[in-house]
Amino acid sequence: MKQFNYSRAVDASNAVQIVSASRETKFLAGGTNLIDLMKEGVENPSTLVDIARLNLKQIKNAGGGISIGALAKNTDTANHPLIRQNYPLLTQAILAGASQQIRNMATNGGNLLQRTRCPYFYEVAMPCNKREPGTGCGALEGINRMHAIFGWSEKCVAVYPSDMSIALAALDAVVKVQGANGQERNIPFIDFHRLPGNNPEKDTNLNHGELITAIELPKNNFANKSYYLKVRDRASYAFALVSVAAGLEMDGSRIKQARVAMGGVAHKPWRATETEKFLIGKTADETNFKQAAEAEMRQAKPLEHNEFKVELGRRAIVHALQKAMNGGAT
Ligand SMILES: Cc1cc2nc3c(=O)[nH]c(=O)nc-3n(C[C@H](O)[C@H](O)[C@H](O)COP(=O)(O)OP(=O)(O)OC[C@H]3O[C@@H](n4cnc5c(N)ncnc54)[C@H](O)[C@@H]3O)c2cc1C
Ligand code: SF4
Numbered sequence: 001m002k003q004f005n006y007s008r009a010v011d012a013s014n015a016v017q018i019v020s021a022s023r024e025t026k027f028l029a030g031g032t033n034l035i036d037l038m039k040e041g042v043e044n045p046s047t048l049v050d051i052a053r054l055n056l057k058q059i060k061n062a063g064g065g066i067s068i069g070a071l072a073k074n075t076d077t078a079n080h081p082l083i084r085q086n087y088p089l090l091t092q093a094i095l096a097g098a099s100q101q102i103r104n105m106a107t108n109g110g111n112l113l114q115r116t117r118c119p120y121f122y123e124v125a126m127p128c129n130k131r132e133p134g135t136g137c138g139a140l141e142g143i144n145r146m147h148a149i150f151g152w153s154e155k156c157v158a159v160y161p162s163d164m165s166i167a168l169a170a171l172d173a174v175v176k177v178q179g180a181n182g183q184e185r186n187i188p189f190i191d192f193h194r195l196p197g198n199n200p201e202k203d204t205n206l207n208h209g210e211l212i213t214a215i216e217l218p219k220n221n222f223a224n225k226s227y228y229l230k231v232r233d234r235a236s237y238a239f240a241l242v243s244v245a246a247g248l249e250m251d252g253s254r255i256k257q258a259r260v261a262m263g264g265v266a267h268k269p270w271r272a273t274e275t276e277k278f279l280i281g282k283t284a285d286e287t288n289f290k291q292a293a294e295a296e297m298r299q300a301k302p303l304e305h306n307e308f309k310v311e312l313g314r315r316a317i318v319h320a321l322q323k324a325m326n327g328g329a330t
Helices: 012-020 034-039 074-079 081-086 088-095 100-105 108-112 164-170 273-279 286-297 308-325
Strands: 005-008 025-028 047-050 059-062 065-069 174-178 184-188 211-217 226-231 242-251 254-263
Touching: 012 025, 012 047, 012 174, 012 211, 025 034, 059 081, 065 081, 074 081, 074 088, 074 100, 074 108, 081 088, 088 164, 088 226, 088 242, 108 164, 108 211, 164 226, 164 242, 164 254, 226 308, 242 308, 254 273, 254 286, 254 308, 273 286, 286 308
Parallel strands: 005 047, 025 047
Antiparallel strands: 059 065, 065 211, 174 184, 174 211, 226 242, 242 254
16 A cells, blocks of 8 residues: 555644645545555555544434434444434435444445445556546446446446435435535535546546535435335345335325435436336326336446346336335334
C-alpha cells in the first residue's frame, strides 16, 4: 500500500477545508471500503482525514420526517426505533448488506459512497475506465454476469453495490452536504449518483471536498406496506444480483402511490418509474404486479452474460410488491 499521511478532523468545517485543498486527500469514515481499495492499489490518496469521531451521528425527528447523521453506524441506523417504526424498508435493506461486523464499522455516508464491485475495477492489471479513464472497459466484452442491464454506456457497464441506497432511493431521501466556505446544499437522492455516460470515473454529483453531513427522509405512508428483496448467489456476504425496494400506499382496494427502486441493475439506484406509473389507481393483485414489472423490464438492455437478470428482475419486482402488500416489513 502506498504510504499516506493521517490526520483527525476537529469539526466538519476543518475536515472540508483540508480535503478541499488537495485532490490527493480523502475523508476516512469506517474505512471498510476505502482501506480495501487502498490495499489493492485502486485508490492511492496521499492524505486521509479521519471524520469518524465528528458529531454527525444523530438520528432524530426533523420537519415531519427524520434526519440521519452521515457518521451514524449502519448497525445503529438499522436498529434505531425511529427507523424501525417509520422506515422498516431501510432497516431491512441495511441488514441485507455485508456482515454484522462490517455494519458495526460502516457509516451511512461511507455506505452511499462505496465503489463498484466490478472485478476489473479491482484488478489493476486490467483496463478500466472507472479506475483509469481512457484505458477501456474490461467488462463490456468480458465476464459481465454481475453487470448492468439499464443505463450503461460503452465506457462502463458496472453496477452500484449499496443495499441501503436502494431503500433510500425508494424513500425519496435527500442528501445534505457541506462544502468549502461552509456552503450547504441538499441533493435529492435520485440525483446523487450518476449514470456512467462518458465519465464513469465520477460515481456521484458530489464535488471534491464536499462532506455528507446527513440524510433526510420525508414522512411517508409506506411503513406498513414495504419490503426489501435481495436476490444473491449465496445467503450472506454477497452483493445483489438484483434487489427491489418496494412501498405501497393504498386508498381502499386501489393503489394510491407506489415506490419501486432496483439494485444490481445499473450504475446508480434505479427507480422503476414505469412500474410505479402503471400501478397508480390499480388493484394490488398479481396480474397488475406482473404487468407493472413488465413495463419496466421491457426497457432492459442485457449484456452477453446477464440476460438472466431481465427475468429475475421481473420476478423480483412482483415478489417484492406481493410481500409489501402483505405487510412483509419487519
Ligand atoms: C466483505 C464486504 C461485504 C460487503 N457487503 C455489502 C453488501 O452486501 N451490501 C452493501 O450495501 N454493502 C456491502 N459492503 C460495503 C459496506 O457497506 C461499505 O464498505 C461501507 O458502508 C462503507 O462505509 P465506511 O464508513 O466504512 O466508508 P469508508 O470506507 O470510510 O469510505 C468510503 C468512501 O466514502 C467517503 N466518505 C465517507 N464518509 C463520507 C462523508 N460523510 N462525506 C463524504 N465522503 C465520505 C470516503 O472518502 C471514501 O471515498 C461490504 C463490504 C465488505 C468489506
Ligand atoms: S464496467 Fe466500469 S468498473 Fe468495470 S471494467 Fe468497465 S469501466 Fe471498469
